[in-house]
Amino acid sequence: MNILIKNPSILCFDKEKVFIENKDIAIKDGVIQYIGEIPKSFEYDKLISATDKLVMPGLINTHTHLPMSLLRNYADDLPLWEWLTEKVWPIEPKLTEEIVYWGSMLSIAELIMSGVTCFNDMYNFADTVAKAAQDAKIRGCICDTLFDKTRDDQSDFKITRDLYKKWHKSNNDRIRVFVGPHAPYTCSADYLKKIIPLAKELNTGIHIHLSESIKEVQDSINTYGKSPVKHLYDLGLFDVHTLAAHCVHLSDEDILILKDKNVHVLNNPVSNLKLANGFSPVYKMLKNKINVALGTDSSCSNNNLNMFEEMKLASILNKGITGDSTAVPAATALKMATINGAKALGIEDKVGSIEVGKCADIILIDLNKPHLYPKHNIVSLLVYSIQGSDVDTVIVDGNILMENRKLTTINLEEVMQNAQLCAEKLTK
Ligand SMILES: CSC[C@H]1O[C@@H](n2cnc3c(O)ncnc32)[C@H](O)[C@@H]1O
Numbered sequence: 258m259n260i261l262i263k264n265p266s267i268l269c270f271d272k273e274k275v276f277i278e279n280k281d282i283a284i285k286d287g288v289i290q291y292i293g294e295i296p297k298s299f300e301y302d303k304l305i306s307a308t309d310k311l312v313m314p315g316l317i318n319t320h321t322h323l324p325m326s327l328l329r330n331y332a333d334d335l336p337l338w339e340w341l342t343e344k345v346w347p348i349e350p351k352l353t354e355e356i357v358y359w360g361s362m363l364s365i366a367e368l369i370m371s372g373v374t375c376f377n378d379m380y381n382f383a384d385t386v387a388k389a390a391q392d393a394k395i396r397g398c399i400c401d402t403l404f405d406k407t408r409d410d411q412s413d414f415k416i417t418r419d420l421y422k423k424w425h426k427s428n429n430d431r432i433r434v435f436v437g438p439h440a441p442y443t444c445s446a447d448y449l450k451k452i453i454p455l456a457k458e459l460n461t462g463i464h465i466h467l468s469e470s471i472k473e474v475q476d477s478i479n480t481y482g483k484s485p486v487k488h489l490y491d492l493g494l495f496d497v498h499t500l501a502a503h504c505v506h507l508s509d510e511d512i513l514i515l516k517d518k519n520v521h522v523l524n525n526p527v528s529n530l531k532l533a534n535g536f537s538p539v540y541k542m543l544k545n546k547i548n549v550a551l552g553t554d555s556s557c558s559n560n561n562l563n564m565f566e567e568m569k570l571a572s573i574l575n576k577g578i579t580g581d582s583t584a585v586p587a588a589t590a591l592k593m594a595t596i597n598g599a600k601a602l603g604i605e606d607k608v609g610s611i612e613v614g615k616c617a618d619i620i621l622i623d624l625n626k627p628h629l630y631p632k633h634n635i636v637s638l639l640v641y642s643i644q645g646s647d648v649d650t651v652i653v654d655g656n657i658l659m660e661n662r663k664l665t666t667i668n669l670e671e672v673m674q675n676a677q678l679c680a681e682k683l684t685k
């Protein structure tokens with residue numbers, strides 16, 4: 258479908274600045290074909306009148322566990338280790354494909370309705386997560402979670418290989434597959450040593466939890482005599498494109514390693530605070546030119562998938578920690594939620610900004626709301642004042658997934674009903 262978006266304000270990035278321009282956008286076969294002067298000969302099937310609307314790149318949620326929406330508000334006010342071992346892990350063996358499908362669909366509906374066009378998920382039954390993404394037509398990266406310390410060894414890596422064959426670059430390259438060792442504390446060194454050549458052979462990245470809690474760091478020092486970051490570095494894991502979720506407890510040496518090895522950090526400020534793990538030194542990593550992107554983690558530790566909340570918290574938390582009100586300004590938070598996410602996922606040539614030649618992964622925000630008046634500074638408005646429900650229209654790969662807040666690829670009533678039934682099956 259060819260789309261013409263008339264009269265929007267557009268959020269644009271260049272190397273230094275984030276700024277607003279007023280130009281029309283033409284989308285042809287899923288790709289942004291023109292911005293500004295649209296040739297008279299451009300033929301379109303759909304006209305979107307965008308006066309009073311802001312067009313920006315779709316948000317990229319770089320760390321999710323989508324099926325865990327079914328455990329929203331099920332295990333609150335606990336520290337990470339108790340949360341995982343006493344509440345979450347005992348229940349996960351009860352998961353089925355049906356449960357994972359409806360949990361994923363519930364999350365995907367929430368993502369689209371709050372302006373997310375791409376997610377990066379880690380969960381078992383990743384084939385089913387991919388099926389949900391395919392059905393909803395959202396962009397997503399998936400991985401099967403690899404453990405050997407707490408579950409059976411899967412060192413033939415059959416599930417990951419099958420996922421890769423079936424899904425990697427499928428659906429017009431909307432779905433990609435990573436290799437997903439859960440964390441340094443659930444994967445032995447020998448197991449991680451086998452995972453590295455797998456990622457190299459598949460020519461894909463590694464998605465892993467890293468340095469999330471003080472306990473993780475202390476246990477690593479007790480077991481290996483070094484931090485989790487140094488442990489993975491010494492194993493050679495960072496020779497592969499790595500996406501490291503959390504990175505809360507980092508020494509200065511750890512930060513230098515992450516920078517030196519171009520590790521992409523996935524910051525989850527709400528989940529880190531809620532599980533009382535603390536906060537990641539984002540301001541230090543950005544100063545060191547480390548690519549820091551944003552994620553929500555799961556609805557079981559967040560308890561929603563609202564990336565606007567993550568942007569605002571990333572910004573104000575880093576101001577609070579440093580006592581420097583210029584730390585992580587609004588423009589930086591916007592980049593973390595968009596182009597930095599695209600870089601982390603290795604798809605910055607395709608998405609993350611509004612540019613001719615990139616895929617049309619675009620959201621339209623309705624600016625005509627009382628909490629968005631007056632319009633002194635649109636960049637600030639998008640980080641400090643907005644609500645997820647201000648997102649009006651969502652386009653992924655040129656497909657309209659939500660228009661005037663109505664989902665087009667998901668039957669929301671059906672999803673909520675099935676999610677409720679599946680959550681009851683899981684927890685009773
Ligand atoms: C088996 S799939 C992924 C695995 O990770 C668990 N998980 C969810 N959130 C976190 C987190 O913040 N830190 C560590 N592990 C987490 C999830 O329950 C699954 O078991």
Ligand SMILES: [Zn+2]
Binds near residue numbers: 320321322502554555
């Ligand atoms: Zn996680």
